[in-house]
Amino acid sequence: MSIQVILEKCTGCTLCVKACPFGAITIVEKKGLPAGRQAVIDLAKCNLCGACVPVCKFKAILIDKSRKEGAKKDLSGYKGVWVFVEQKKGKIQSVSYELLGKAKELAKKLNTYVGAVFLGNQIEIEAQELIWCGADTVYLVEAAELANYQDEPYSKVLSKLIEKHKPEIVLCGASTIGRSLISRVAVKINTGLTADCIGLDIEPKEKLLLQTRPAFGGNIMATIITPHHRPQMATVRHKVMPQPEPDKKKKGKIIKESFSTDDLISRTKLVDIVEEVESLVNLAEADIIVSGGRGMAEPANFKILEDLAHVLGAAVGASRAAVDSGWIPYSHQVGQTGRTVAPKIYFACGISGQIQHLVGMQSSKIIIAINKDPDAPIFKIATYGIVGDLFQIIPALTKKFKEALKR
Amino acid sequence: MNIVVCIKQVPETTEVKINPETNTLIREGVKSIINPFDMYAIEEGVRLKEKLGGSTIVITMGPPQAEAALREAISIGMDEGILISDRNFAGSDTWATSYTLAQAIKKISQARGRIDLVICGKQASDGDTAQVGPGISVHLDIPQVTFVKKIEEINEKRARVERMTEEGYEIIETPLPVLFTVVKEINEPRLPSLKGMMRAKSAKITNWTAKDIEADAGSIGLSGSPTNVVKIFTPPPRTGGQILEGDALEVARKIVELLKNEIT
Numbered sequence A: 001m002s003i004q005v006i007l008e009k010c011t012g013c014t015l016c017v018k019a020c021p022f023g024a025i026t027i028v029e030k031k032g033l034p035a036g037r038q039a040v041i042d043l044a045k046c047n048l049c050g051a052c053v054p055v056c057k058f059k060a061i062l063i064d065k066s067r068k069e070g071a072k073k074d075l076s077g078y079k080g081v082w083v084f085v086e087q088k089k090g091k092i093q094s095v096s097y098e099l100l101g102k103a104k105e106l107a108k109k110l111n112t113y114v115g116a117v118f119l120g121n122q123i124e125i126e127a128q129e130l131i132w133c134g135a136d137t138v139y140l141v142e143a144a145e146l147a148n149y150q151d152e153p154y155s156k157v158l159s160k161l162i163e164k165h166k167p168e169i170v171l172c173g174a175s176t177i178g179r180s181l182i183s184r185v186a187v188k189i190n191t192g193l194t195a196d197c198i199g200l201d202i203e204p205k206e207k208l209l210l211q212t213r214p215a216f217g218g219n220i221m222a223t224i225i226t227p228h229h230r231p232q233m234a235t236v237r238h239k240v241m242p243q244p245e246p247d248k249k250k251k252g253k254i255i256k257e258s259f260s261t262d263d264l265i266s267r268t269k270l271v272d273i274v275e276e277v278e279s280l281v282n283l284a285e286a287d288i289i290v291s292g293g294r295g296m297a298e299p300a301n302f303k304i305l306e307d308l309a310h311v312l313g314a315a316v317g318a319s320r321a322a323v324d325s326g327w328i329p330y331s332h333q334v335g336q337t338g339r340t341v342a343p344k345i346y347f348a349c350g351i352s353g354q355i356q357h358l359v360g361m362q363s364s365k366i367i368i369a370i371n372k373d374p375d376a377p378i379f380k381i382a383t384y385g386i387v388g389d390l391f392q393i394i395p396a397l398t399k400k401f402k403e404a405l406k407r
Numbered sequence B: 001m002n003i004v005v006c007i008k009q010v011p012e013t014t015e016v017k018i019n020p021e022t023n024t025l026i027r028e029g030v031k032s033i034i035n036p037f038d039m040y041a042i043e044e045g046v047r048l049k050e051k052l053g054g055s056t057i058v059i060t061m062g063p064p065q066a067e068a069a070l071r072e073a074i075s076i077g078m079d080e081g082i083l084i085s086d087r088n089f090a091g092s093d094t095w096a097t098s099y100t101l102a103q104a105i106k107k108i109s110q111a112r113g114r115i116d117l118v119i120c121g122k123q124a125s126d127g128d129t130a131q132v133g134p135g136i137s138v139h140l141d142i143p144q145v146t147f148v149k150k151i152e153e154i155n156e157k158r159a160r161v162e163r164m165t166e167e168g169y170e171i172i173e174t175p176l177p178v179l180f181t182v183v184k185e186i187n188e189p190r191l192p193s194l195k196g197m198m199r200a201k202s203a204k205i206t207n208w209t210a211k212d213i214e215a216d217a218g219s220i221g222l223s224g225s226p227t228n229v230v231k232i233f234t235p236p237p238r239t240g241g242q243i244l245e246g247d248a249l250e251v252a253r254k255i256v257e258l259l260k261n262e263i264t
Helices: A016-020 A094-110 A126-133 A150-165 A174-186 A297-312 A320-324 A354-361 A389-407 B037-052 B064-076 B094-112 B132-139 B194-202 B250-264
Strands: A002-005 A023-028 A035-041 A061-064 A081-085 A114-120 A137-142 A169-173 A199-202 A209-215 A221-224 A232-236 A253-256 A268-277 A288-292 A315-318 A345-349 A366-370 A384-387 B004-009 B009-011 B017-019 B024-026 B032-034 B054-061 B080-084 B117-121 B143-152 B160-162 B167-175 B178-182 B205-208 B228-233 B242-244
Touching: A002 A035, A002 B024, A002 B167, A016 A023, A023 B054, A081 A094, A094 A199, A094 A232, A114 A126, A114 A150, A114 A253, A126 A137, A150 A174, A150 B064, A150 B143, A169 A174, A174 A232, A174 B132, A174 B143, A209 A232, A209 B160, A288 A297, A297 A315, A297 A345, A297 A389, A315 A320, A345 A354, A354 B009, A366 A389, A366 B250, A384 B250, A389 B250, B004 B064, B004 B094, B004 B132, B009 B064, B032 B037, B032 B064, B037 B054, B037 B064, B037 B117, B037 B143, B037 B178, B037 B242, B054 B064, B054 B094, B064 B080, B064 B194, B064 B205, B094 B132, B117 B132, B132 B143, B132 B178, B143 B167, B205 B228
Parallel strands: A081 A114, A081 A169, A114 A137, A137 A253, A169 A232, A288 A315, A288 A345, A345 A366, A366 A384, A384 B242, B004 B054, B004 B117, B054 B080, B080 B205, B117 B178, B143 B178
Antiparallel strands: A002 A061, A023 A035, A199 A209, A209 A221, A221 B228, A268 B167, B009 B032, B017 B024, B143 B160, B160 B167
């Protein structure tokens, strides 16, 4: 496990400097003879990502990613692409259907089956829908202790099912439930996990899962593999993958699994679930989000955003500036220290477009920015920019949408 | 109450820029800061100590320069800092990172007795995985509550907290020791005091290597990481589109026209 520059081959051409996402490579004068320039890798900055290796035309960079593991795990027995199905109050969350659509595509490339793991209490009636949306096998576990998500019983049951049936891939939604659950499972069963993938594909030669995800607030993308551990696990955010159309002719089987009460013990106790219904739709689920920032000037003005949101069936979001000013609760905050969203349409009203906000919403399909400052950075990423007074434009939008949508 | 806060030093992302010629991240001159979410973890640790007494230790895994992050945490009110640094940690993914931090916490409790509470920020701003906190709790075999937005009650035996969800929040009771990951809503971090800064300057930072925490060589760094980065690339930057100006109703009409088919 190391990286080195072969001095005899390095010409100091700077190709690797340009390829390094971590700024770890510099070019210096060669010490000694023959004179010339060479690359030097700063190991404190280097992440051993290997981006420099293929760009070097002189094969002057060597990276050794070998592992110290003794006996390598036999991976051939792992088959199937699984989806962890998230339910709340028995209702399957839409991210799970989106993942089934993706799982079907991956399973086809691997010539294997799609499995859906469905935990809850009195939920069997919902299982058929999973089959219609792509599952060949539903692993159903019903118990009173599993009615609501809890970290310990859910991670124990999912880990045991994985160890028993050995799927090669497990996908899970990047929700508050998914993130808490699957991180535990990955450590328990000693395998790799990649968060927030926006691309999943099968590498044709070794049949590895290629997991592509943004890092550094979306400024760079990384493709990640899990070469020596199974299953290969990934989380995907809501709305990243399209939802499949249910095929009501599709057949599949439901396998009921049962667990002992020992496996269902939770040290933590869920006392209450509190739903705050201050906005029409929750941000993560919303197809359309109407967000306000500092330009809203005062809390009462959020009313005009709510009116527009109401007509569109949208959720109301906010920038950090608006939340920090106390105009709207933190649960509405979009951006680096709030929620990351990717709706079909995002209205940014009176939001200048600080990078902290942009990283939380720049994956939206269509961005509409309304701002009086024509130089506001938000216009650099907006699909449609409106330079003007939002107090006139937003009510006008509400009016026109109301007419067009007949609401 | 004995508290350990885990933090990460990250580049200050506001200053992350892409070099338009090379299309790579400009890291030179980018300031390193404490991961913003970890500031809430530090503040909560300091507040609990002020209320309940005990000790607060801040730990980080990172290169030698991550010492600056520990000193900053001390200036805010942490008692002491431990830097877990070793060339063999390079290339750690979330599995290896959570193992390493858990080993360090085990070592702390060997010397100091039970650690009652481990606090982490909900995720780091550079990696955004939110996987390390839960990973630590599994390695330590203690319960976890993620996305904590309020500690309603806490004593040496139990705690009652609010966990943020998509729809609102859950109220959860847990025995101690426990690991919390915290969100921004939990508190408002204070600024370092002058006294704190003086103390941070002279504070002795403990340095631990892989050997010090008795880490298994196959479980740390690149060799202990099940995931491997095979490619890094910069996505094409999003570019601005059409700018509309003029009368509000006219502009609104155009927008409705453009979006009509997207709204069902």
